[in-house]
Amino acid sequence: MQDSKIATSPGNLTQFEYLALNSPLNLSDGHARQALTPAQAGIIDELPSLWADAVKRPVEEVERSAQRAYFELLGQHSHPGADGRVLACYSSSVAMEIFARALATTTDAIGLVHPTFDNIPDILRGVGMRLVPVEEHWLHDDDLPADLLRSLGCLFVTTPNNPTGKVVSEERLRRLAEQCAEYGVVLTLDTSFRGFDTRAHYDHYAILEQSGCRWVVIEDTGKLWPTLELKIGWLASSANVGLPLAKVYSDILLGVSPLVLSMVKRFSEDAAGGGLAELHRFIATNRATLRNGLAGIPDISFPDPDSRASVERLDVGSRTGLEVWTALREHNVFALPCHQFHWARPQEGEHSLRIALSRSAEAVTKATNALRAVLG
Numbered sequence: 563m564q565d566s567k568i569a570t571s572p573g574n575l576t577q578f579e580y581l582a583l584n585s586p587l588n589l590s591d592g593h594a595r596q597a598l599t600p601a602q603a604g605i606i607d608e609l610p611s612l613w614a615d616a617v618k619r620p621v622e623e624v625e626r627s628a629q630r631a632y633f634e635l636l637g638q639h640s641h642p643g644a645d646g647r648v649l650a651c652y653s654s655s656v657a658m659e660i661f662a663r664a665l666a667t668t669t670d671a672i673g674l675v676h677p678t679f680d681n682i683p684d685i686l687r688g689v690g691m692r693l694v695p696v697e698e699h700w701l702h703d704d705d706l707p708a709d710l711l712r713s714l715g716c717l718f719v720t721t722p723n724n725p726t727g728k729v730v731s732e733e734r735l736r737r738l739a740e741q742c743a744e745y746g747v748v749l750t751l752d753t754s755f756r757g758f759d760t761r762a763h764y765d766h767y768a769i770l771e772q773s774g775c776r777w778v779v780i781e782d783t784g785k786l787w788p789t790l791e792l793k794i795g796w797l798a799s800s801a802n803v804g805l806p807l808a809k810v811y812s813d814i815l816l817g818v819s820p821l822v823l824s825m826v827k828r829f830s831e832d833a834a835g836g837g838l839a840e841l842h843r844f845i846a847t848n849r850a851t852l853r854n855g856l857a858g859i860p861d862i863s864f865p866d867p868d869s870r871a872s873v874e875r876l877d878v879g880s881r882t883g884l885e886v887w888t889a890l891r892e893h894n895v896f897a898l899p900c901h902q903f904h905w906a907r908p909q910e911g912e913h914s915l916r917i918a919l920s921r922s923a924e925a926v927t928k929a930t931n932a933l934r935a936v937l938g
């Protein structure tokens with residue numbers, strides 16, 4: 563147990579996730595924890611030779627080839643890696659912290675999608691930002707109100723969103739970027755869950771560049787592959803972004819491990835050769851196990867029927883997510899109550915629970931059985 567990291571009751575989602583870390587039935591955090599596929603295990607066996615190779619090659623070359631492999635895998639052909647506008651960080655949260663500190667030099671007002679993972683609002687508040695909730699459905703409907711855009715220095719969107727799995731379509735991204743260009747608002751995307759959903763594989767960078775808006779994108783290899791927290795958060799930005807991202811980056815780190823970059827390159831190549839499609843089938847099977855296993859229980863529903871993300875929300879009806887979370891712990895199963903995703907109005911998430919699907923099929927089956935026992 564990581565109780566020493568928690569003062570009293572969990573104060574944020576990551577503190578709930580700490581409690582689950584040592585359980586074999588940890589369906590709490592969104593990090594990938596399923597077994598390696600045989601092809602991925604082969605890459606891990608290659609680590610000594612990747613190490614030897616990384617030692618010999620210039621860091622910039624290792625970094626560029628990892629970037630190219632990852633961004634191309636996910637359809638992001640127009641990423642600005644060749645122009646040195648993609649910074650490699652230890653994780654997406656580190657990229658987020660760098661972005662937040664840089665943004666705070668120019669504005670204190672940011673519009674943030676609601677709901678979303680709570681470490682995003684927490685990091686933004688940490689640098690003194692005033693957060694304005696942007697309801698998720700606004701992003702998918704009509705133009706954003708002019709008054710809203712005039713009041714913001716930045717619009718922050720998580721796509722695919724965590725926990726809902728909602729993806730901003732190509733048409734909607736184009737309009738949001740055009741509106742941000744018109745009102746001088748920086749458009750920032752967190753695409754940490756992009757890998758799971760081919761609907762998020764259109765070339766976002768081409769659209770952002772065409773709009774002329776100032777933009778930042780945070781990408782993340784960490785949700786996709788079970789690499790024991792060896793991951794990269796990429797921080798990409800437009801040439802005209804006008805934020806001291808490189809300066810703040812240099813305040814925090816010199817660079818990431820070339821070994822991790824080499825590993826990301828090899829995992830990306832394996833994914834491009836069929837591993838990504840296999841992963842999509844794996845997540846879809848786990849999702850079906852959960853949905854089918856809970857079918858027919860009164861007062862239970864799945865609010866995100868179209869989601870392909872590696873997490874699934876469950877509406878637990880008149881119970882609270884916290885009650886169900888507590889009851890599941892009796893079975894040594896850990897999920898995540900959703901109230902804190904609703905960072906502006908936690909009560910809106912009080913009756914839902916998030917289940918992580920990037921786990922072994924066996925763990926998902928056992929957790930589904932425990933949920934049936936608790937909910938039925």
Ligand SMILES: Cc1ncc(COP(=O)(O)O)c(C=O)c1O
Binds near residue numbers: 656681720724754755
């Ligand atoms: C959308 C999103 N962005 C960023 C993060 C942070 O990722 P990490 O803990 O790897 O820095 C998370 C964590 O789950 C997330 O859901």
